[in-house]
Amino acid sequence: MQITFLGTSSGVPTRSRNVSSIALQLPQRAETWLFDCGEGTQHQILRSDIRISQISRIFITHMHGDHIYGLMGLLSSIGLAGNPTRIDVYGPPKLDDYLRACGRYSQTHFSYPVKVHTVEPGVVFEDAEYVVSCEALTHRVPAFGYRVSEKDRPGRFNVEQAEALGIPSGPLYGRLKRGEVVTLPDGRQINGADLCGEVQIGRKFVYCTDTIYCDSAVELARDADVLVHEATFAHQDAELAYQRLHSTSTMAAQVALNAGVQQLIMTHFSPRYAPGNAIALEDLLTEARAIFPNTLMAQDFYTHEIPRR
Amino acid sequence: MQITFLGTSSGVPTRSRNVSSIALQLPQRAETWLFDCGEGTQHQILRSDIRISQISRIFITHMHGDHIYGLMGLLSSIGLAGNPTRIDVYGPPKLDDYLRACGRYSQTHFSYPVKVHTVEPGVVFEDAEYVVSCEALTHRVPAFGYRVSEKDRPGRFNVEQAEALGIPSGPLYGRLKRGEVVTLPDGRQINGADLCGEVQIGRKFVYCTDTIYCDSAVELARDADVLVHEATFAHQDAELAYQRLHSTSTMAAQVALNAGVQQLIMTHFSPRYAPGNAIALEDLLTEARAIFPNTLMAQDFYTHEIPRR
Ligand SMILES: [Zn+2]
Ligand SMILES: [Zn+2]
Numbered sequence: 268m269q270i271t272f273l274g275t276s277s278g279v280p281t282r283s284r285n286v287s288s289i290a291l292q293l294p295q296r297a298e299t300w301l302f303d304c305g306e307g308t309q310h311q312i313l314r315s316d317i318r319i320s321q322i323s324r325i326f327i328t329h330m331h332g333d334h335i336y337g338l339m340g341l342l343s344s345i346g347l348a349g350n351p352t353r354i355d356v357y358g359p360p361k362l363d364d365y366l367r368a369c370g371r372y373s374q375t376h377f378s379y380p381v382k383v384h385t386v387e388p389g390v391v392f393e394d395a396e397y398v399v400s401c402e403a404l405t406h407r408v409p410a411f412g413y414r415v416s417e418k419d420r421p422g423r424f425n426v427e428q429a430e431a432l433g434i435p436s437g438p439l440y441g442r443l444k445r446g447e448v449v450t451l452p453d454g455r456q457i458n459g460a461d462l463c464g465e466v467q468i469g470r471k472f473v474y475c476t477d478t479i480y481c482d483s484a485v486e487l488a489r490d491a492d493v494l495v496h497e498a499t500f501a502h503q504d505a506e507l508a509y510q511r512l513h514s515t516s517t518m519a520a521q522v523a524l525n526a527g528v529q530q531l532i533m534t535h536f537s538p539r540y541a542p543g544n545a546i547a548l549e550d551l552l553t554e555a556r557a558i559f560p561n562t563l564m565a566q567d568f569y570t571h572e573i574p575r576r
Numbered sequence: 577m578q579i580t581f582l583g584t585s586s587g588v589p590t591r592s593r594n595v596s597s598i599a600l601q602l603p604q605r606a607e608t609w610l611f612d613c614g615e616g617t618q619h620q621i622l623r624s625d626i627r628i629s630q631i632s633r634i635f636i637t638h639m640h641g642d643h644i645y646g647l648m649g650l651l652s653s654i655g656l657a658g659n660p661t662r663i664d665v666y667g668p669p670k671l672d673d674y675l676r677a678c679g680r681y682s683q684t685h686f687s688y689p690v691k692v693h694t695v696e697p698g699v700v701f702e703d704a705e706y707v708v709s710c711e712a713l714t715h716r717v718p719a720f721g722y723r724v725s726e727k728d729r730p731g732r733f734n735v736e737q738a739e740a741l742g743i744p745s746g747p748l749y750g751r752l753k754r755g756e757v758v759t760l761p762d763g764r765q766i767n768g769a770d771l772c773g774e775v776q777i778g779r780k781f782v783y784c785t786d787t788i789y790c791d792s793a794v795e796l797a798r799d800a801d802v803l804v805h806e807a808t809f810a811h812q813d814a815e816l817a818y819q820r821l822h823s824t825s826t827m828a829a830q831v832a833l834n835a836g837v838q839q840l841i842m843t844h845f846s847p848r849y850a851p852g853n854a855i856a857l858e859d860l861l862t863e864a865r866a867i868f869p870n871t872l873m874a875q876d877f878y879t880h881e882i883p884r885r
Binding site for chain 1: 587588589590591594595615616618619622623639640641642644645646648649652653656657670673674677678681682683684716717
């Protein structure tokens with residue numbers, strides 16, 4: 268389970284940073300999920316080790332151009348690249364209408380089913396391994412943060428040990444696997460938990476953009492292994508952040524701190540912090556670390572493995 | 577007057593070729609005109625020596641995604657990069673509706689006027705220096721080829737020579753500049769043409785995509801200095817060209833030959849001609865040159881100066 272940043276600039280691309288997109292690679296199921304799809308996301312994928320054919324779900328935070336203008340091109344190219352069974356796209360109201368309008372005007376008809384899901388706060392996807400939920404953030408247009416939670420996995424049941432203890436195979440094994448205490452025909456009491464390895468705690472990835480500091484971001488990010496939070500502006504430019512409902516580096520750090528996450532990665536930086544500006548991008552990192560030391564700053568193609576606890 | 581290819585792939589970008597866009601740089605008026613604007617065009621501009629702030633007109637050939645999906649992002653970035661007085665966009669019916677729909681769904685309001693002109697065959701723009709006209713091509717959707725004609729400039733009037741001949745300055749000079757024969761007060765007859773340098777013949781650039789071979793492309797390209805014509809397929813894949821209403825290399829060359837152009841540059845190549853395919857891109861060039869020797873093959877960032885006669 269690892270994330271790769273495909274774009275880390277806000278609003279417009281620069282020579283070194285594209286607009287927003289993050290790929291979440293799930294190698295055990297040979298799938299990649301995308302979060303946001305700014306213009307040029309498919310070009311960034313071509314330059315990465317992500318296979319376009321593995322993309323199965325795309326989650327969109329909000330309808331601003333720097334988060335969606337790459338979606339039509341990517342969906343078209345996915346169809347031309349292979350034979351996908353289906354793509355699920357999740358996002359705010361109007362995303363479906365937008366894609367339909369683009370498809371109509373450009374006479375683009377996907378060769379495979381594209382299912383668009385309009386999200387509301389709560390669970391937006393769940394299967395045996397993952398739950399994806401979202402919360403409303405605070406931006407100029409409706410924006411949603413996403414949380415991907417891998418489900419906890421029970422520890423491995425030690426069959427060899429059970430056999431060595433002379434426990435008859437059959438329904439008892441099932442009860443022991445679930446951690447129950449069972450009484451054997453010979454009167455011995457066996458605690459199933461003693462025969463099971465440690466529970467594998469599921470990993471949690473949270474993505475909050477675009478937003479000013481808000482409590483729902485804190486709620487969504489609670490206890491996450493990795494929180495990716497936008498940090499468009501430096502603390503000194505907080506006035507701009509309030510005007511445009513974006514976050515400063517210190518707001519991102521405050522969310523991470525209040526949510527008790529393991530790791531904060533900041534992204535979505537204003538292109539203004541280029542050489543020549545009195546404030547440099549490194550200053551945003553210093554500001555954030557003063558509040559939340561375990562902070563990193565994303566750059567395009569940076570890959571971060573989300574570790575198990 | 578020079579053109580720079582910003583994308584030379586058809587349908588989808590590859591690692592080395594983006595989808596369609598060509599920049600026509602007019603240094604004497606510090607303007608750049610774009611032809612088509614596939615996804616990632618603004619990214620290509622960032623990597624070129626073209627200044628986004630000099631873009632004043634954008635001509636769109638047709639509504640397929642690989643020719644328009646970069647337009648909204650580019651127009652947004654133009655607004656954020658500077659303070660343009662206005663951008664004129666020319667294209668097929670529905671282009672205006674498409675841009676309005678995208679603007680509405682993404683809540684993008686340009687900070688400057690964007691005027692969209694729906695083109696029909698004939699003159700689409702004219703000022704003192706240039707005429708741009710278009711013709712309908714033959715594709716699966718309405719598609720237009722464009723011709724940019726620089727107007728002929730009268731040769732420079734040799735004032736020094738006129739003075740040396742003792743011609744009194746005043747209205748006579750105007751008549752001589754226009755090449756008229758005038759009779760001086762002293763009875764001498766002077767032919768204005770003798771006092772004027774050679775007429776500067778205007779340069780002509782023609783862009784035809786997407787289309788199968790058609791007579792209107794030949795008409796549009798008549799006597800052009802540079803014809804850029806699509807050549808999606810190799811001659812051996814003509815069957816595909818007929819199915820999809822694209823051109824083969826040999827069709828592009830036939831247009832160039834029949835129109836009597838000076839130079840053909842082929843572009844819009846199918847990504848299928850990658851290493852591993854039995855047909856290579858070089859084969860398209862060989863096929864075309866057999867018909868029209870003065871043929872080149874575009875690649876991304878290739879710049880071609882359009883020479884004066
Ligand atoms: Zn944004
Ligand atoms: Zn095309």
